[in-house]
Amino acid sequence: MIVILGVENEAHAKRVATYLQAKGEEYIFLDTQNYPNSIFLDWEATERNKGNITINNKKIPLSDIKSAYWRNFSDVKYEHFEDGENSEFLSSMLERERRSALHSFFYSLDTNWVNSMHAFDLHKKKAFLTSEFKKNGIRVPKTLITNDKDALIRFYEENDKNIIYKPVLGGAYTQKITDESLTDEQLATLKVSPVQFQEFVDGVDIRVYAFKNTLYSAIIEASTIDFREDMESKLIPVDLPKKVQEDCFKMMKIADLKYSGIDIRLSNKGEYVFIEANPAPMFIHAERVTGFPLTEELIKLLLS
Ligand SMILES: Nc1ncnc2c1ncn2[C@@H]1O[C@H](COP(=O)(O)OP(=O)(O)O)[C@@H](O)[C@H]1O
Ligand SMILES: [Mg+2]
Numbered sequence: 001m002i003v004i005l006g007v008e009n010e011a012h013a014k015r016v017a018t019y020l021q022a023k024g025e026e027y028i029f030l031d032t033q034n035y036p037n038s039i040f041l042d043w044e045a046t047e048r049n050k051g052n053i054t055i056n057n058k059k060i061p062l063s064d065i066k067s068a069y070w071r072n073f074s075d076v077k078y079e080h081f082e083d084g085e086n087s088e089f090l091s092s093m094l095e096r097e098r099r100s101a102l103h104s105f106f107y108s109l110d111t112n113w114v115n116s117m118h119a120f121d122l123h124k125k126k127a128f129l130t131s132e133f134k135k136n137g138i139r140v141p142k143t144l145i146t147n148d149k150d151a152l153i154r155f156y157e158e159n160d161k162n163i164i165y166k167p168v169l170g171g172a173y174t175q176k177i178t179d180e181s182l183t184d185e186q187l188a189t190l191k192v193s194p195v196q197f198q199e200f201v202d203g204v205d206i207r208v209y210a211f212k213n214t215l216y217s218a219i220i221e222a223s224t225i226d227f228r229e230d231m232e233s234k235l236i237p238v239d240l241p242k243k244v245q246e247d248c249f250k251m252m253k254i255a256d257l258k259y260s261g262i263d264i265r266l267s268n269k270g271e272y273v274f275i276e277a278n279p280a281p282m283f284i285h286a287e288r289v290t291g292f293p294l295t296e297e298l299i300k301l302l303l304s
Contacts, residue, residue, distance in 0.1 A: 001026050001027070001028065001060055001064045001065050001066060002020055002025055002026065002027040002028075002065075002066055002067050002068070002069065002302055003027070003028055003030050003065055003067075003068040003069070003111075004016055004017055004027055004028070004029050004030065004068075004069050004071060005030050005032070005068060005069065005070045005071055005072065005073055006029060006030075006031070006069075006070075006071035006072040006073075007029060007031050007072065007074075008029050010071060010072060011284055012071050012282060012283065012284060013029065013069075013071045013072065015284060015295055016069055016071070016295070016298065016299065016302070017029070019295055019296075019299045020299065020302070023299070023303070025303065028055055028056075028058065028060065029055075030053075030055060031074060032073065032074055032075060032076060032102060033074045033075075033076070033077050034055075035076060035098065035102055036098060036101075037077075038056075039053065039054065039055050040052075040053070040054040041053050041054070041101070041102075041105060043062060043105060043108065043109075045104070045108065048110055049062040049063045049065070049109065049110055049111075050062065050063070053065075062109060065109065065111045066111065066112065066302075066303075067111055067112035067113070067114060067302045067303070068109070068111050068112070068113050068114070069114050069298070069302055070113065070114065070115055070116070070117075070120065070279070070280055071280055072280070073120065075099065075102075076095060076098040076099050076102055077095075077098075078091065078092075078095045079091065079094070079095075081094060103117065112301075112302065112304070113258075114258050114259050114298070114301050114302055115256070115257050115258055115259060115260075115279040115280065116256060118256050119255060119256040119257050119279045120279050120280075122255055122256060123255065123276075123277075123278070123279050124169060126168065126169060126170060126196075126276065127143060127145050127168065127196065129254065129255055129276070129277075130143050130276075132254050133251055133254060133274060136250055136254060137247075137250075138247045138250060138251060138274050139247075139271065139272065139273050139274060140273065140274050140275075141198040141199045141200075141201055141265075141273055141275070142159065142198065142199040143196065143197070143198045143199075144196075144197045144198075145168055145194055145195070145196050145197075146190070146194055146195070146197070147190045147191065147193065147194040147195070148190070149187040149190055152187070152190070152195075152197060153182070155197055156177060156182070156197075159199045159200075161177075161178075161179070162199065162200045162202075163176070163177050163197050163198060163199055163200055164176050164177065164197070164198055164200045165177055165195050165196065165197050165198075166195075166196050166198070167195070167196060168193075168194055168195065168196045170276070173224075176200060177197070201265035201267050201271075201273045202267060202268050203265050203266045203267040203268045203269075203273075204219055204220065204221070204265070204266050205219070205220040205222065205263065205264070205265060205266075206218065206219055206220065206238065206240075206263075206264040206265070206266055206272075207220055207235065207261060207262070207263060207264075207286065208240070208248050208260075208261070208262040208264060209260075209261055209262075209281070209283060209286065209292060209294055209297070210248050210249070210252055210257075210259065210260045210261075210262055210277075211258070211259050211297045211298070211300070211301055212258055212259070212301060213249070214297060215240070215245055215248055216237075216290070216292040216294065216297075217237070217238055217239070217240050218235035218236055218237050218238055218286065218290050218292075219235070219236045219238045219266070220233050220234070220235055221233060221234045221235075221236065234289065235286055235289050235290050236290075237290055237292070240272075241272070244264070244272045247272075247274065248260075248262055248277075251274060251277045252277060255277045255279070257277055257279055258301060259279075259297075259298060259301055260277045260278060260279065260281065261277075261278040261281025261282070261283070262274070262276070262277045262278070263275040263276050263277075263278070283295070283298070
């Protein structure tokens with residue numbers, strides 16, 4: 001049995017399911033939003049994989065779970081429980097209980113996770129990973145995380161006014177800082193949230209799909225700083241120097257990844273600068289335009 005963490009109507013989860021089916025492998029979708037309302041779980045915390053998970057009335061012994069593909073994690077639901085004055089306390093306590101049980105279970109389930117909850121938790125500490133990569137000799141952009149405008153201005157000057165900003169956690173477009181963008185109004189927003197600033201690596205994007213010991217890499221041709229803003233972006237297969245390939249594997253080891261979509265910037269001076277290693281990258285578009293056998297590689301990993 002292979003668990004697909006995600007929902008049936010999401011393209012990548014669906015594609016993995018289709019491939020598994022074609023190979024005669026049993027799989028099941030796990031949408032954690034349904035826990036504990038309609039997903040039932042028991043496990044003996046002092047034993048290895050002793051217990052059961054019941055999804056859609058199908059009871060699966062934990063020892064039958066061969067691997068787990070982590071596509072989307074929706075965590076547990078917050079539900080409002082009416083309890084007079086104590087409603088808010090009760091509702092958030094129950095949410096915490098659900099979360100603690102589920103996360104402990106994900107950490108405990110001893111299976112072939114692609115990728116593990118530990119890897120996802122690490123990925124959310126992006127700036128920490130950036131420092132770990134640097135410590136291990138991987139070239140990363142100079143990075144500042146701050147909510148202090150004076151620190152930002154100093155960093156801006158120190159880096160010849162050539163920096164970008166993006167969210168600390170990710171998920172929004174990367175943009176360049178200019179003298180014009182440093183208005184009092186903009187700087188005041190730092191009081192609401194810290195921001196991540198980096199030296200701007202002028203050049204092109206490279207996306208690497210990495211599987212245990214195989215790499216597929218392509219240059220992304222886009223007309224915007226952040227390639228996702230350009231819907232017409234193209235991927236052109238490219239070979240990477242040995243040292244860059246080694247750094248990809250090193251990065252995966254540090255980030256606890258068996259499979260990853262690694263973002264690199266190749267600067268105009270020919271320097272490879274590592275941006276991040278994603279634990280559950282999208283791959284359907286890349287597979288279609290490059291012909292890289294990405295789904296097959298992922299399936300191979302799940303069945304290994
Ligand atoms: N320091 C940088 N210099 C130049 N481009 C960058 C830099 N950081 C990010 N980018 C561009 O923005 C994209 C998104 O940034 P990234 O850190 O990968 O965040 P996300 O989590 O949103 O994917 C990168 O793939 C790259 O194209
Ligand atoms: Mg990225």
